[in-house]
Amino acid sequence: MLTDTATRTKPLRIKVHADDNVAIVANSGGLPAGTVFDDGLTLVDHVPQGHKVALEDIPQGGIVRRYGEVIGIAGRALRKGSWIDEFALQLPQPPALDALPLATRVPPDLPPLEGYTFDGYRNPDGSVGTRNILGLSTSVHCVAGTVDYVVRLIKERLLPRYPNVDDVVGLNHLYGCGVAINAPAAVVPIRALQNIALNPNFGGEIMVISLGCEKLQPERLVPEAYEGAADDTIVRMQDERFTGFGAMVDAILEAAERHLEKLNRRKREPVPASELVVGMQCGGSDAFSGVTANPAVGFCSDLLVRAGATVMFSEVTEVRDAVHLLTPRCKTEAIGRALIREMDWYDRYLAAGETDRSANPTPGNKKGGLANIVEKALGSIAKSGTSAISAVLAPGEKATTKGLIFAATPASDFVCGTMQLASGITLQVFTTGRGTPYGLAAVPVIKMATRKDLSARWHDLIDIDAGRIATGEKSIEEIGWELFHLLLDVASGRKKPWSDHWGLHNALAVFNPAPVT
């Protein structure tokens, strides 16, 4: 293990897999040309932090390997000790979807992890929330201004009288009208909105604010099995009984109060950790993501699966190039085929827009050392840990099984977050290398940095520092356990992540692959 001081002075590189012919430079600020490592490797270029150095001479056309996998073809000869920038690598073909091994290496069940609990809110449908929130669903963006207006009033006038309710959240979104609601792909945003209303953190108290003339009629957001008539739960602004804006506002406040009364009767109670539903995602990734934060998240995913909980990983474009490592881990061939179906759908969605998977990564990813989407994907899937994949969800579908689930979503942070909310997460873990103030209003988000530099600078935005793995201060396992315990504390309301401390919340960004009209 290295001390902090040693980190600053001693050249440090990270090689992930024995077969790799590249490593990344771990030192803050990178390392200058001429740096000599303990084993004699000498840098021939300046190599920025997180960027790759060739561990051997690689001829033009030779394979560049990281994570034990091909991340590119050398576009020019790469001398031992040289910096491998994004331009040195040619993008390999993605794995062909018609020849993938299905359920061929299903990991055996990990040993159960028992005795862990958190204080959650039990719901009538059997789910358990981590927060007690009144969610104001909306059937169309037309009502957004009104929802903002009433949320302010509810917070001022009503919420103080219902101390057991944590918050009121307006679920504004850009869907609902002006959209091709009968297009095949419209199923995605519609089921996402239906399922967001059912998120366990809203306690089963559905309330919809509607305009009246919209394409997405508000009844569609209220399940048939919902207790009581839909009419008690829907306020339509165009309802002819309302004269004036004040009457609409009064009706919304009255309906809100009925739901607040019910929510206020809920109390936290100890429940097994198996009731957690945790979403994992990464954003603003760098080359450390795949060796510090994401593996620690993966270790924690395994802990959660062992505890009987539900864990989701997502981000199709960051899974696509590593899908050959995932289909063997699917519990059944049918689950493997479902995973391929999601990849194929996205390939065709991107092709229809005359683009492809190389649209990811971002400039920041590249600056952080990620040369291309293959390298990014290999680091991204580390979040899934090592357990068997027990289900695949199409975008916006609700989870119905426990264990490790692939919930197909775009990689976009705010879209992924929204779609995981629909799939039923009650907590999200977010790893970042470049840094983002990302947060969600409906569920707590725990943010983990991949580098110590970021954790130190963003000391009041980042909740866990996985950079300590790169310096050797902590092991992947230790950070994984730290995250696991923090998840239980945050789920119980004993701790607040920084995004909730500041109230930094992104708007809902429902995935709508269909046209607007």
Place this chain on the structure above:
Amino acid sequence: MLTDTATRTKPLRIKVHADDNVAIVANSGGLPAGTVFDDGLTLVDHVPQGHKVALEDIPQGGIVRRYGEVIGIAGRALRKGSWIDEFALQLPQPPALDALPLATRVPPDLPPLEGYTFDGYRNPDGSVGTRNILGLSTSVHCVAGTVDYVVRLIKERLLPRYPNVDDVVGLNHLYGCGVAINAPAAVVPIRALQNIALNPNFGGEIMVISLGCEKLQPERLVPEAYEGAADDTIVRMQDERFTGFGAMVDAILEAAERHLEKLNRRKREPVPASELVVGMQCGGSDAFSGVTANPAVGFCSDLLVRAGATVMFSEVTEVRDAVHLLTPRCKTEAIGRALIREMDWYDRYLAAGETDRSANPTPGNKKGGLANIVEKALGSIAKSGTSAISAVLAPGEKATTKGLIFAATPASDFVCGTMQLASGITLQVFTTGRGTPYGLAAVPVIKMATRKDLSARWHDLIDIDAGRIATGEKSIEEIGWELFHLLLDVASGRKKPWSDHWGLHNALAVFNPAPVT
């Protein structure tokens, strides 16, 4: 002319064009079967308000005509006096785009209208604003929570010290990262965001809040010609000089204050009405839209064009079926071809999503009497008045000419509003039959109802009642003039529309026809 009392008792129907074989029932609540009109026409069905009655026997396969145009083919025999519901009509083919007359009936210039002025804010680039607003541009949605946080602080701490500044508006949107930024269609959202920052109501004071690693790098929102270095106007949260969230917030407040100082020096001054840039749109339309509000807006459009101002109409899917009435009005063949180009682009965009123009209208439109998109389009284009079309803008392009402009946008109210902001409107007029609380934070929106019922019920949301045209209390010309004078008052800050009174503002909804990743 009919009095209010007469309206309630006397059966009233509106026929638009001499050739029409249908009329719409104007009475509130509709009219029962057996109702006899002055001329002997007897209803054989109950006909709801705004819905069509057959003025003659129409055989199965016969043409149904409104606005002097074919709105459908009778799917069954329609007796004289019967209700023509949406199911009675078969949708005709849209006008073929390869055989349209171009600039064949260019209207002569209308007589100039001189002497009208408003009190506006002159900008360095020659444009004139109707409000003096600090707009906080954003390069990516990741910063949305932070922007909300700082806007609250700026309003509390800074704005009271700069009394000449009307407001501070955070320009959050869902674009910027997690998108296929190199896809061909990405040009649309990118130029929209660039041009929104240049909206005249922001006084040329550009300020961008950026994360740092996003695909849409913030420099792209600052024009090269912008005075001063881009760095003075961009705050990147990932900037390494910031330690902690507080430091980022302080930097944003500091930059905001520099811009507030400059904005605070601006004063309203009288300028000719030719400096107005007015966007027209409709939403929640009904069968009255095309006979009351939209024609009054069209009359006002003509007044504005006569005064030398800029007027935009939009909403491609509501123009498509009436495009044969517009291409002849284009000033040049090139402008006509540009109009066809936008229609064709949208046809293909909808087809790629496996849908078509029938995705519009909405359930509310239909309830309001609009049987199909043809009927809706014929009423919608009435907003354009009668003058020559002097330019066509692709979605999000900035207007550079005066006169009547077709600015291609989706019909979706919030998307159209956002894209018209990009095209440079400083005021918007919004007609509605069903009612919507729609508003924009950056420009005032004047809402006009098509029916008296709505204006009466929504007395504190609707700014002008065009329903008085249906009752004969006012003429189209009178309401058009009323709107023209209200526009000047609102532009001058002398009057506030209801949406601004309540602070009801929809979020930006940037049109992104490209994939998310």
